[in-house]
Amino acid sequence: RKEVEQDPGPFNVPEGATVAFNCTYSNSASQSFFWYRQDCRKEPKLLMSVYSSGNEDGRFTAQLNRASQYISLLIRDSKLSDSATYLCVVTRRRDYSGAGSYQLTFGKGTKLSVIP
């Protein structure tokens, strides 16, 4: 099983729709979780961190389910400008101690196209 897996996509949704992405992770020692957004031919940029209690930022809601080992991203009232690839990131400590000893693993991303 891959360490981080995302919905394969692509997701093609009409404006105004609600869309949800899931991301599963295999290592129960994973500590921090993030969603990044990547526009075509640009670098990934942080969309939001994912907290244990769930968190919301405007139309975006992120949730973490440690028991089932997945995180989710919900986008409400989709806009054309939401079209992008969404990457989940999972981190854990490496097997050795020391500064910078974190393993960051990226999902391959889910492409979202919001259609007029």
Place this chain on the structure above:
Amino acid sequence: DVKVTQSSRYLVKRTGEKVFLECVQDMDHENMFWYRQDPGLGLRLIYFSYDVKMKEKGDIPEGYSVSREKKERFSLILESASTNQTSMYLCAALRGAISGANVLTFGAGSRLTVL
């Protein structure tokens, strides 16, 4: 916000050439990373550094080396470029331990084509 600058946005090199990709960050962050991103494969870690002159191999270090002589600069070196190293290369920086407050910030990327 930290700014991560990659010196070259687009490069075209020939097989066997030595290639330097430079990355500079302006916020004194300890940790710096080099990734490559390919369609269908996602982001893969090549090397990272958690301090000056310190480096650690990532998942795909073969064919690459790195240099971190100053805290703000992390260079990726392809000693002898090959066509399978054609890719988008992304540099990133991180302050301290990753958390909700400390996040990974990427440069704009360097798209390398090896002919």
